[in-house]
Amino acid sequence: MKYERTQKIEEYILEHKTVKMEKLCEVFKVSPNTIRRDIKEILKKGTIEKVYGGVTVADNSTLVSFKDRKIIHQNLKLKIALKASEFVNENDIIYIDSGTTTVHMIDGLKNKSITVFTNNLNFIIKALPYPNIKIIALSGSLDRTVNSFVGKESIEFLKNLNIQKAFMASTGISMKHGITNASIKESGIKKTAIKQSSEIFLLIDSSKFSSLGLVTYAQFEDIDFLLTDSIPKEYESFLKENKIKLELC
Structure with a gap:
């Protein structure tokens, strides 16, 4: 119960940006001492920070727009995406996650006859010239910050699918x-896509190691393949322990 409560408290703070401690006690119907203990746990994650009388979203948790993310490490992202495309076979049914790395997979998939489920608007647009790629877009509303379709409709739709391979993106990963x-808004969709897929491929460039996003949507044991350009030395044995296959691009 404590774990679920702290998750909900964190989500509430992230949604409302800045919240007074008294308000948290009122919303979650717990004592000030309980809230203080829960906040202490959440502070360790780095997503929020204390301010006078309450808490606020940490400065380093700001969501970078799709336009800005698109130009960061673009060459590395293309190499990683092309490597990921090599794991896709004819007639595969796959999921393409939202993100500025996964969108480049179209360059390696354009000559394959496959079915793609996705909420990635930019991937959908890039796939338009290729009738051999059957696109099934997730329902939901368009979040223009990340150029993806989000909402409960997307999650419910995914729950009915059996997907062979999911190609996922991430803001950051850490061993902790x-x-x-x-x-x-995207975290629930990502969690469901992983649950409904037989093999999970994570596509990240090396700048994402030991970085932290607002929400944890998967653990390392959920991932089958990690595709990146390089990894810190301390992650090598960690990946082996978690039985994750490493593909350097």
């Missing part, structure tokens, strides 16, 4: 907090 993302 797992696979994280900056968008709260």
